[in-house]
Amino acid sequence: MKHTLFYLFVGILVLAGAGLTILYNLGILSLNPPYARSLPERLGQHNPVAAFQHVNLIPLEGERILENQTLIVRDGIIAQIGPSAEVQIPADALIVDGSGKYLIPGLVDMHVHVVDENELLLFAAHGVTSIRNLWGGLNGTDHLGWRAAIEAGTMFGPTLYTSGPIMEGPPKTVPWMKVYEDPESAAAAVNQQIDMGYDFIKVYDYLSPPVYDAVVEAAQARGVTVVGHTPKQVGIDRVLESGQVTLEHISGLIDADAGEYSVPESELPQYAQRIAEAGVYVCPTIAVYQLYVPQDELPRLETRPEMDYISPGTKFMWKYFQRPGSLGNVTYQGDYPARMNEMFLSTTRLLHEHGIRFILGTDADNPYLVPGVSLFDELDYLIEAGFSPYEALETGTRNAAEAMGKLDEFGTLEVGKRADLILLDGNPLEQISAVREQRGVMLRGRWLPESEIQTYLAELVASYKPNLIERLWPLGIIGLAIAMLWRRTAGGKSHA
Numbered sequence: 001m002k003h004t005l006f007y008l009f010v011g012i013l014v015l016a017g018a019g020l021t022i023l024y025n026l027g028i029l030s031l032n033p034p035y036a037r038s039l040p041e042r043l044g045q046h047n048p049v050a051a052f053q054h055v056n057l058i059p060l061e062g063e064r065i066l067e068n069q070t071l072i073v074r075d076g077i078i079a080q081i082g083p084s085a086e087v088q089i090p091a092d093a094l095i096v097d098g099s100g101k102y103l104i105p106g107l108v109d110m111h112v113h114v115v116d117e118n119e120l121l122l123f124a125a126h127g128v129t130s131i132r133n134l135w136g137g138l139n140g141t142d143h144l145g146w147r148a149a150i151e152a153g154t155m156f157g158p159t160l161y162t163s164g165p166i167m168e169g170p171p172k173t174v175p176w177m178k179v180y181e182d183p184e185s186a187a188a189a190v191n192q193q194i195d196m197g198y199d200f201i202k203v204y205d206y207l208s209p210p211v212y213d214a215v216v217e218a219a220q221a222r223g224v225t226v227v228g229h230t231p232k233q234v235g236i237d238r239v240l241e242s243g244q245v246t247l248e249h250i251s252g253l254i255d256a257d258a259g260e261y262s263v264p265e266s267e268l269p270q271y272a273q274r275i276a277e278a279g280v281y282v283c284p285t286i287a288v289y290q291l292y293v294p295q296d297e298l299p300r301l302e303t304r305p306e307m308d309y310i311s312p313g314t315k316f317m318w319k320y321f322q323r324p325g326s327l328g329n330v331t332y333q334g335d336y337p338a339r340m341n342e343m344f345l346s347t348t349r350l351l352h353e354h355g356i357r358f359i360l361g362t363d364a365d366n367p368y369l370v371p372g373v374s375l376f377d378e379l380d381y382l383i384e385a386g387f388s389p390y391e392a393l394e395t396g397t398r399n400a401a402e403a404m405g406k407l408d409e410f411g412t413l414e415v416g417k418r419a420d421l422i423l424l425d426g427n428p429l430e431q432i433s434a435v436r437e438q439r440g441v442m443l444r445g446r447w448l449p450e451s452e453i454q455t456y457l458a459e460l461v462a463s464y465k466p467n468l469i470e471r472l473w474p475l476g477i478i479g480l481a482i483a484m485l486w487r488r489t490a491g492g493k494s495h496a
Contacts, residue, residue: 006488010481017477024470027312031470034117035463039156039456046446047094048075052421054084055098058429059413060105060397063390065429071103073419076445081415094447101439102427104393105413106130106158106420108400109375111248111283111361115141118460119364119371120150120157122309125453126372127441129420130400130410132361133162134202134228134248136193144197159420159444161404163202163227164193167215173205180207183214190218199404202228203244205251209234216242225405236263236271240278246359246403247275248283250347256289259336261343268347272354281359281403284348286381287374288363289340306373308461318367348385358382359403360396379432389432419445 023029050073057066059081070087072080080087089095106129113135114120123131136143143162149155167186168177180186190201201219203212203226212234219226225245230236230252239252253271255262263271275282291301298319301307307315352358360382362374375396382392401411410418421442426434440449 006484010484013477013481013484017474017479017481020474020477021471024466024474026316027464027466028316029470030311030313030464030466032463032467035460036117036121036156039121040154043156043446047092048445049073049090049093050096050419050442050445050447051087051089051093052096052098052103052423053089055096055101055103055423056427057081057413058102058104058393058427060394061412061414063429065102065427069103071413071421073421073442073445076419078413078415078417078419081413096423096440096447098423102424102434103413104422104424104428104435105397105411106422106441106443107375107396107435108132108360108411109362109364109371109396110246110359110400110403111285112364112371113138114143114160114365114371115139116311116314116365117155117157118309118311120146120155121456121460122371122373123158124156124372124441124443124448125457126375127422127435127438128158128372128375129422129441129443130159130161132400132404133160135166136162136164136198138165159410159418161199161406163200164196164198166202166204166228167207168204169206169208169211169231169233171206177204180211180215183210186211187214187218190215190224191222194219194222194224198224200225200227200245202226203231204229205232207231207234209238212238213242216244230262232262240274240280244280246281246283248361249285249363250282250344250351253347254343256340259339259343268350269354272351272356275351276354276356279357281357281399282348282351283359283361284344284381285361285363285378286341286344286348286385287377288366288369289344290337290377291366291368292336292340301368304370306370307368309370309373309457311464314365322367345381345385348382352386352391357399357403358387358395359399360392376433376436379435383432389429392432393428393435 052071054068057069068084069081070084071078107127108130109128110132112131112133114131114133115138133143146155147160147162150157150160166177168179170179170181172179180189193201201215201224203215212231216226220243227246229248230239236252249256253262360375360378362369362378364371364374379392382395398411401407410420419442423439424434425437425439428434438450440447
């Protein structure tokens, strides 16, 4: 019996060592801290005064272009805007030549679930200078701590706004969600989230009407907005009367889980009118539903160039754990992506025709939604749904700030607002694809030229490669197993 247990143990050591060797060499496991954690120290100090000279401004406070302008930034705030011939550039300013280029406000992704520090780099590197995180504390992430560290400059990333943990009722949509079955506990949870400092409260699919009402009432009593889904039992009518500020995924009109409309399709125009009258912002997140593809189509997603920015561990989770967990859902069956594409595009087009205010969001970090890049895809979908380039840009700038009650802080290029800027080669009012051709990003007054951004992205990709210790230490486990075998064998021969 002892012999059997010994060889079983040795076998386990060999298998463990071999498995760890494979996982580390593939980069699925890593001992390295996130690459982005080193960026604040590497960036160091920056010039607090900058001047964008001879640039074409697209201020997004109206559909116009101000040609040959100079914009002065001081201490992270836009200090002056005017014709280049009239604006005197401070002697100590960092000068950025904008000749023939276009300057727009930084973009906002209004629907993200960020859990990896490297994702913060990806957002900023693609001109996403603010994000609205819609699941505070997801996977144990300290989003409040992140927000404070970003504000203090000890963590690199876009300005972060975050909801608290999702408010859900039974049955749980996700096993680790906390559910609320009575109004009293829900109201107490809302007040606790507000006391902790979360920016808004997010409601989800299975809240009962009494609990939903308690959540909204408690939040509004404290001056905090409610955002999120349309709970199925509550329905779109009640949500529109409640004062909820945003509708995510066009929920209440579309049931994406079932792949069908939540209301009669013939009644969509009257609901569009009601949404417009209620002043609710709609975040369609069209891009996410195009990634629920059959298993045999995964190589098309996995080989996109931007997937290089995603860690091997995350890609492994996306492929083998996050997607298969919902294989029984209609979202992974048949022609779902095509049906969702048509449903979301046609509904978005209808809502847009009724003057509804939209906000730009992606639902990153769902599988295969690469932070930053996926926001460009969402802009393309809005164009396909009938938006003009200006209207599409507005969803990710002015409208985004307005929906969060922050229009006095960012969202347009105006004196006194936060210096979140993107310098583009081309005019995005002619072709929305111009937002992909960036010459640099200014993040809260720090200028990051495109060459520097590309260096960081290349180093991020390189950081996913295992180091020598990661490659070798699992071999020590195998070596230990071999030594144990040798010692036992040698000992047996010596005894003989």
